[in-house]
Amino acid sequence: MNDIALKAWLENEGFPATATLRQSLHGRIDATTTPLMHAAGLGRIGYVGELLSRGANPRELNADGNGALWFACQAGSAPCANALIKAGAPLDSQNASGATALIYAASTGQTALVQLLLDAGADTTLATRDGTTALDLAANRGCIDLLRSRLHLQAA
Structure with a gap:
């Protein structure tokens, strides 16, 4: 996936428009939900993998104390959960x-x-x-x- 496509997806999902993709990876919505948490919560393994490969932090928590792994479980996505575990999600x-x-x-x-x-x-x-x-x-x-x-x- 190219930078433009990933940045467009992030903006389409409600993450703030930023000057660079790197800044977009660290944007937050709702209760301080990161793009990685959001993708995991949708069960979107392609985006989870892409975000992880670009440096998204699987250890971050939102304001409620939930991380991307919790969101993957909420989505019922074993592929997302597995990728996050392998990436070091607590x-x-x-x-x-x-x-x-x-x-x-x-x-x-x-x-x-x-x-x-x-x-x-x-x-x-x-x-x-x-x-x-x-x-x-x-x-x-x-x-x-x-x-x-x-x-x-x-x-x-």
């Missing part, structure tokens, strides 16, 4: 309510994402501010089984 960052990407994925029954996060080393013991873990909030049997299995392995 697995266990907790947002303002204490939720992690794993807690979100489990609570919405996204078994494939739960598996991906567990395989990457996500912490199953973290809890939200009200004390609930991914296992407590798991929405389906597949997520429950994966989380229980991982907890048993950690206990052994």
Whole structure:
């Protein structure tokens, strides 16, 4: 993808028009959402890959404490989540309510994402501010089984 096409997409998505593409990569919208978070939240792996290759930071968080990995989970996009994990997105960052990407994925029954996060080393013991873990909030049997299995392995 060329610079003009990427910059046009960013502007079309509501990011501020800037003099350079590099400045555009660091623009923010809404609750301090970065272009990388936005692309991940749309499940747009092509844009996620392009932004990462151009230096977008997978460790940044928005005003609510959510990062691009959380947005990828919200979109149900395993390809985006995988690319972000490989790029160094933090697995266990907790947002303002204490939720992690794993807690979100489990609570919405996204078994494939739960598996991906567990395989990457996500912490199953973290809890939200009200004390609930991914296992407590798991929405389906597949997520429950994966989380229980991982907890048993950690206990052994």
